[in-house]
Amino acid sequence: MQLERIRNISLRDKVMSAEQASEFIKDGMTVGMSGFTRAGEAKAVPKALAERCKQQPIKINLMTGASLGNDLDKILTESGSLARRMPFQVDTTLRKAINNGEVMFIDQHLSEMVEQLRNHQLTRPDVAIIEAVAITEEGHIVPTTSVGNSASFAVFAEKVIVEINTLHSDKLEGLHDIYIPSYRPSRTPLPLEKVDDRIGCTAIPIPPEKIAGIVFTSTPDSYSTVSGPDVETAAIAGHLVRFLKDEVAQGRLPKNLGPLQAGIGNIANAVMMGLLDSDFEDLTMYSEVLQDSTFDLIDAGKLRFASGCSVILSERMNSKVFDNIEAYQDKLVLRPQEMSNHPEIVRRLGIIAVNTALEFDLYGNVNSTHVCGTKMMNGIGGSGDFARNANMSIFVTKSIAKNRAISSVVPMVSHVDHTEHDVDILVTDQGLADLRGLAPRERAVRVIQNCVHPDYRHQLMSYFERACVRGGHTPHLIEEAFSWHVNLEKHGTMHLEHKQSCDSQQ
Numbered sequence: 001m002q003l004e005r006i007r008n009i010s011l012r013d014k015v016m017s018a019e020q021a022s023e024f025i026k027d028g029m030t031v032g033m034s035g036f037t038r039a040g041e042a043k044a045v046p047k048a049l050a051e052r053c054k055q056q057p058i059k060i061n062l063m064t065g066a067s068l069g070n071d072l073d074k075i076l077t078e079s080g081s082l083a084r085r086m087p088f089q090v091d092t093t094l095r096k097a098i099n100n101g102e103v104m105f106i107d108q109h110l111s112e113m114v115e116q117l118r119n120h121q122l123t124r125p126d127v128a129i130i131e132a133v134a135i136t137e138e139g140h141i142v143p144t145t146s147v148g149n150s151a152s153f154a155v156f157a158e159k160v161i162v163e164i165n166t167l168h169s170d171k172l173e174g175l176h177d178i179y180i181p182s183y184r185p186s187r188t189p190l191p192l193e194k195v196d197d198r199i200g201c202t203a204i205p206i207p208p209e210k211i212a213g214i215v216f217t218s219t220p221d222s223y224s225t226v227s228g229p230d231v232e233t234a235a236i237a238g239h240l241v242r243f244l245k246d247e248v249a250q251g252r253l254p255k256n257l258g259p260l261q262a263g264i265g266n267i268a269n270a271v272m273m274g275l276l277d278s279d280f281e282d283l284t285m286y287s288e289v290l291q292d293s294t295f296d297l298i299d300a301g302k303l304r305f306a307s308g309c310s311v312i313l314s315e316r317m318n319s320k321v322f323d324n325i326e327a328y329q330d331k332l333v334l335r336p337q338e339m340s341n342h343p344e345i346v347r348r349l350g351i352i353a354v355n356t357a358l359e360f361d362l363y364g365n366v367n368s369t370h371v372c373g374t375k376m377m378n379g380i381g382g383s384g385d386f387a388r389n390a391n392m393s394i395f396v397t398k399s400i401a402k403n404r405a406i407s408s409v410v411p412m413v414s415h416v417d418h419t420e421h422d423v424d425i426l427v428t429d430q431g432l433a434d435l436r437g438l439a440p441r442e443r444a445v446r447v448i449q450n451c452v453h454p455d456y457r458h459q460l461m462s463y464f465e466r467a468c469v470r471g472g473h474t475p476h477l478i479e480e481a482f483s484w485h486v487n488l489e490k491h492g493t494m495h496l497e498h499k500q501s502c503d504s505q506q
C-alpha cells in the first residue's frame with residue numbers, strides 16, 4: 001500500500017529508514033527542509049539526525065519555509081546540531097539559544113530567501129528534506145500541508161530526501177500550485193492576476209535521479225495552539241470591522257474588500273473571526289498561513305476562496321477540514337511562499353494586510369520581533385512582504401501586555417520592523433488610528449487618543465507635548481525615548497510613576 005505512493009517505480013528501491021537517510025547529512029552542510037508555520041515539515045529524518053548528533057556531534061545550517069512543528073526546533077537545538085537557522089521560528093528552546101548567541105538566526109522577509117538562493121547570495125542547500133503525499137510517475141514531489149520553500153529547496157539541493165507521510169490523505173494532490181519564477185533580470189511579469197488563478201503544476205518538478213532516499217512516516221502535523229477571541233481581541237476585531245464597513249460606504253474599498261492577508265497568532269486569528277459576524281460576503285484571502293478562521297469563514301459561506309502557502313489548524317478544525325478536503329478543493333490553493341508573499345502580486349491584487357505588532361510608537365513605526373529591542377520573539381515572517389506592498393497595511397495589538405506592566409504603544413519602538421512609511425492603520429482594543437495622509441505630529445495625536453491604554457495615555461501625551469516644545473518634524477526627546485523600556489527592565493513596569501516612587505524611597 002505504502003509503495004503505491006511512489007508512482008515512479010524506478011524510485012521504489014530508494015526506500016530506507018530515517019536513520020539511513022540522515023547519513024546523507026554531514027557536518028557543515030546546509031539543509032533545506034519543508035515546513036511552514038508548523039505544517040508539512042519533514043518529521044522522521046530531522047529526529048533521526050538529532051539522535052545521531054548525540055553520538056556523533058555535527059553542526060548544520062538549517063533553512064525552512066517558516067516554523068517547524070512536532071517540537072523539531074526544540075529537539076534539534078537540544079541536540080546541539082544547529083549552527084545557523086533561518087528564516088523564522090516560534091520555539092521557546094530555540095528562541096533562548098538564539099538570544100544567548102548559541103544559534104545564529106537570520107530573520108528575513110519570507111518571500112526573499114529563495115530569491116537570494118537563486119542568485120547564489122546565500123549558500124544553496126546540500127540536502128533538501130521534503131514531506132510529501134506521493135511521488136508522481138515523473139518522479140515529481142507532491143507536498144503535504146505546506147509548500148513554503150520546498151519547491152526551490154528541492155530544485156537547488158544536490159540531493160533530495162522525500163518523507164512520504166501516509167497519514168496525509170493522497171486527496172491533497174491537486175491542492176498545490178507550484179510556480180517557480182525565472183532568473184532576473186530577464187524575468188517577465190508573474191502571470192497571476194486573481195487569487196484563484198493557477199499558474200504552475202501540482203507537484204515539485206525535479207529530475208528523479210536527484211532523489212537519494214525515500215522515508216515513510218505517519219506522524220501528524222502539530223495542532224495549532226491559537227486561542228479563541230477574548231475581550232481585547234474581540235474589541236480589536238470590532239474596531240476593524242466598523243472601519244472596513246466605513247471604507248466600503250465611502251467607496252474606497254469594494255464591497256468584498258479585496259483579498260485579505262492575516263498574520264499568525266491569536267490576535268490575527270481572532271480579528272479574522274470578527275468577520276464572521278459582519279455583513280461582508282464573497283471575501284477572498286491571499287495570505288501565507290491559513291488558520292482556523294479561514295475555514296470558519298468558508299464554512300459560513302463568507303469566504304469564497306483562500307490562497308496560502310500552509311494550513312495549520314486546531315484539533316477541532318483539523319479533522320473537519322482534512323477528512324473532507326474534497327469539499328474545499330475548489331476553494332483552496334497552496335503556493336510556494338515566494339508566490340504567496342510576492343511583492344509584485346501583493347501590490348497588483350490590492351491586498352488588505354493585517355499583521356500583529358509587539359509594540360508600535362506614536363508615529364506608527366512597528367516592532368513585531370524584538371522584546372525590549374534585543375530579544376528575538378519569532379521573526380518578521382511575511383509581515384514585511386505584505387505591509388510594504390499592501391493596498392492597506394494594518395497592524396493590530398493589545399494596548400497592554402503582561403498584566404498592564406507593558407504598554408504596546410511607546411514613545412519610540414525599541415526595534416523597527418515596519419517603518420511609519422509602511423503602516424496605514426493601527427488598531428488596539430482601545431480603538432483605531434487611521435494614519436493615512438497625516439504628518440507625524442497629526443499621527444501622534446490620533447495614536448494617543450485612539451490606541452493607548454488609559455493607564456499610559458497621560459504619560460505618552462506628556463512625552464509628546466514636551467517633545468513638541470523642543471521641535472522637529474518628528475518630535476522626540478532622544479534621551480527619554482527609551483525610558484519606558486529602561487524602566488521596564490529595571491522596575492518591571494513601563495509606568496514611570498513606579499520608577500519615581502522607587503527612587504524617592506532610596
Ligand SMILES: CC(=O)SCCNC(=O)CCNC(=O)[C@H](O)C(C)(C)COP(=O)(O)OP(=O)(O)OC[C@H]1O[C@@H](n2cnc3c(N)ncnc32)[C@H](O)[C@@H]1OP(=O)(O)O
Pocket residue numbers: 037066067088110262263264265266267268288289355356357358359368369371372377378379380381382383398401402406407408
Ligand atoms: C509565518 C508568518 O510569517 S505569518 C505572517 C505574519 N508574520 C508576523 O507577523 C511575524 C511577527 N508576528 C508574531 O510573531 C506574532 O504575531 C506576535 C508575537 C507579534 C504576536 O503574537 P500573538 O499570539 O498574536 O499575540 P499575543 O498577545 O498572544 O502575544 C504573544 C506574547 O507576546 C507577549 N507580548 C505582547 N506584546 C509584548 C511587548 N510589547 N513586550 C513584551 N512581550 C509582549 C504577550 O504577552 C504574549 O506572551 P505569552 O506568550 O507569554 O503570553
